[in-house]
Amino acid sequence: MNYILKNENAVYYECGFSCDNELFIAFNNERYFITDARYTTEAKEQIKNAEVVEARNLYKAAREIIRKSGVKRIYYDPNDFSCADFSELSKLRIDWRKSVHLSWKKRVIKSEEEIALIKRSVELNAEAFDVFVKKLQECEGWSEKRLHFEAIAYLSRFGEYNLSFDPIFAIDENAAKPHALPSEKRLEKGDLVLFDAGIKYKRYCSDRTRTAFYGEGIQFGKEQRFSNPKIQKAYDVVQKAQERAIEAARSGMRAKDLDKVAREIIDKSEFKGAFVHSLGHGVGLDIHEMPFINARNEQILEDGMVFTIEPGIYIPGEFGIRIEDMVVLRNGRAEVL
Incomplete structure (x- = not known):
């Protein structure tokens, strides 16, 4: 499944780090943690399984990563994104699919x-x-x-x-x-x-x-x-x-x-x-x-x-x-x- 996350605990579950300004994208074998300059040093120190991308405009950076990947469908949890957030994402015209409680479903069985x-x-x-x-x-x-x-x-x-x-x-x-x-x-x-x-x-x-x-x-x-x-x-x-x-x-x-x-x-x-x-x-x-x-x-x-x-x-x-x-x-x- 190709998906994008914003919720801090959902992101932490994926890569072991989160902050109050972030996006996480996963598709194919690629994973990206997008944040601003306040958090990149710490993110690079703690995240081992995703590429850390520094950006002033997180949504613009996310759209560019997705456009370059060629992915045509991405799942997102509508509970995580405001209307304004989603309007920024959906400037990229691909198939955005709702998946309510996407991260909770992944986390429901504890290791x-x-x-x-x-x-x-x-x-x-x-x-x-x-x-x-x-x-x-x-x-x-x-x-x-x-x-x-x-x-x-x-x-x-x-x-x-x-x-x-x-x-x-x-x-x-x-x-x-x-x-x-x-x-x-x-x-x-x-x-x-x-x-x-x-x-x-x-x-x-x-x-x-x-x-x-x-x-x-x-x-x-x-x-x-x-x-x-x-x-x-x-x-x-x-x-x-x-x-x-x-x-x-x-x-x-x-x-x-x-x-x-x-x-x-x-x-x-x-x-x-x-x-x-x-x-x-x-x-x-x-x-x-x-x-x-x-x-x-x-x-x-x-x-x-x-x-x-x-x-x-x-x-x-x-x-x-x-x-x-x-x-x-x-x-x-x-x-x-």
Whole structure:
């Protein structure tokens, strides 16, 4: 397949380097990394499998390379190029073919090397959770905004690692918003805490969520005891849904059928309809990539796929609960990373 890429992670996957101004072209046995003078030295040092082309106008350089090659058809992902970008490309009148999620499809089955990098990212993230939860012991009265700031510091090891995404630290009713923004709400004894965070290791992401009771202390283990009976019931249902989904995950099943395993458990409880997002998503160089474990996805799950399993229950104005782990399919079954 002849193709052109712009997305940084897609380009990094192809050649081991990327920047914020680049194009990558692959056809026949030729591969080109096009960038401007700010990045050419570093690109030449790090890229071993593509020719580095320096250009002030990347699209003009790309058109010229393609024209000289004689290639008549090139695939591109329409998600990666703005209308303005594509208008520049299409000045060259060849057969431009859309291939939605072109790079994600190539990356959906992870190599053993990739799985090892992801596993290390998961381990480092879990260690950061353990350090941060000790800090929380002394944070009574602190606002979500302050705790969000502290979470970034502890997860990144004060700048050693980049984060997979902006962490979520939510208390009680704010946790009912799956992607809650930090507020001035203050942490008090008896509160529910939802913490969702991840770090990157050599560009590969991790993602983990724990929901916990803040009493005389706090711990991020999966066994939790809440003072509110309704919250405890909801937590037990979410925990059961997650455990069953992990047990049920198989290579060869449809993504939608795995989502159904967890969703049916929640919908058969008194919390029917309170699971408002998909069961999970793929994780790799991007924090959200294929496969998407939702009620509509017919994609067949295969060995080597890495994804989250994260059921939740959200009661607006009261509380939210989510438990999330990452798994890889190996030998037909899910292995928790």
